[in-house]
Amino acid sequence: MGRIVTSKKILVIIPCYNEAENVALLYNQIKEIQIENCKVTPLFINDYSTDNTKTKLEQIGAKYLDNPINLQIGGTVQLGFMYANENNFDIAIQMDGDGQHPPSELNKIIKPILLNEADVVIGSRYINKEGFQSTFFRRFGIDFFSKLNKLLVGITVKDSTSGYRAYNKNAICNLIDYYPDEYPEPEAIVYLVNKKLKIVEVPVLMKSRLGGVSSIKNFTSIYYMIKVSLNTLFLHLKMKSNG
Amino acid sequence: MDKIQIVAIIAVLFFIGLISRFIIRGKLRTEYSIIWILIGLILMVFSLWRQSLDLLAKFFGVFYAPSLIFIFFFFMIFIFLIHLSVVNSKQHEQIKKLAQEIALLKEKISEKNKI
Incomplete structure (x- = not known):
């Protein structure tokens, strides 16, 4: 009797806000990926772009969702989780639509989930310090949130703002209940640890953006630091007090 | 009754009328209108009974009512x-x-x- 090999359904969630220049290349790159026993489906989510992202997505024939209003990055990614849950995907990947996260690195971030070693995998550019390393001020912010997370939940995620992540079913269900709207990445770590999920960080190569403009224009923005810190702190207190 | 008292009463009646109109037309949900009706009633008490403010101020020890x-x-x-x-x-x-x-x-x- 042969071993029954069940194929895993993998959804790659790509939030797009004014990414018309990047979607076609990204789509082709994802289509080329072959992972054993896995079926990889890219899902683009057009977050009410003001450019022709939607037309581009239609042209290339990609599967996409079209937000009726601007939901910001958090609401958009969360929508992807809802789609993954409804359509019974085993793993959801979150990948930026700007080409910073090379699809060729996908197998690295799903491996720990396929091996049942983690619920959440975060792709990090700081473990091996290869590829695009970002600017000084950005790195300061990333480091700050990394330390804040360490202080609150006791785990260290070096690339705390990395949006290149993989989640298993358990993590997806939890993120449908709660996911922050803006700059969700550092806060999500605190949430997921409080939900007793296992997070691992794996080294990946990242690039600088292909085109378009980043959603975070100035990482030093005081607003960003204060907002995310406060959110994270309040979320942690709330989850601790609810047991 | 002083002229200012009459003006105050008319103003308060107008205010309460306005709130009621919004509720009746469905432009203001009842839960948000409660506070405005309450404020209207308090204003009405002060307009009808002029000494009330002074009495209240004296009670709390406020010099300037x-x-x-x-x-x-x-x-x-x-x-x-x-x-x-x-x-x-x-x-x-x-x-x-x-x-x-x-x-x-x-x-x-x-x-x-x-x-």
Whole structure:
């Protein structure tokens, strides 16, 4: 009797806000990926772009969702989780639509989930310090949130703002209940640890953006630091007090 | 009755009338109108019974009676603004949920139309 090999359904969630220049290349790159026993489906989510992202997505024939209003990055990614849950995907990947996260690195971030070693995998550019390393001020912010997370939940995620992540079913269900709207990445770590999920960080190569403009224009923005810190702190207190 | 008292009473009646009109026309939900009706009634008491403010000020030991009005209304407005922020946050979440559901439904419909 042969071993029954069940194929895993993998959804790659790509939030797009004014990414018309990047979607076609990204789509082709994802289509080329072959992972054993896995079926990889890219899902683009057009977050009410003001450019022709939607037309581009239609042209290339990609599967996409079209937000009726601007939901910001958090609401958009969360929508992807809802789609993954409804359509019974085993793993959801979150990948930026700007080409910073090379699809060729996908197998690295799903491996720990396929091996049942983690619920959440975060792709990090700081473990091996290869590829695009970002600017000084950005790195300061990333480091700050990394330390804040360490202080609150006791785990260290070096690339705390990395949006290149993989989640298993358990993590997806939890993120449908709660996911922050803006700059969700550092806060999500605190949430997921409080939900007793296992997070691992794996080294990946990242690039600088292909085109378009980043959603975070100035990482030093005081607003960003204060907002995310406060959110994270309040979320942690709330989850601790609810047991 | 002084002229100012008559003016005050008419103003308060107008105010209460306006609130009632908004409620009847469905432009103001009853839960948000309660505070405004309450304020209207308090204003009415002060307009009909002029000494009430002085008595109240004396009771609290306030030297300048009108400052009592300022502090009271400042406090009320402050609380109401916080309440509105809470309502706003709740609506933000509800709108987000609705938009997400719409996006999912739109995709389902277009999938059906393809077949």
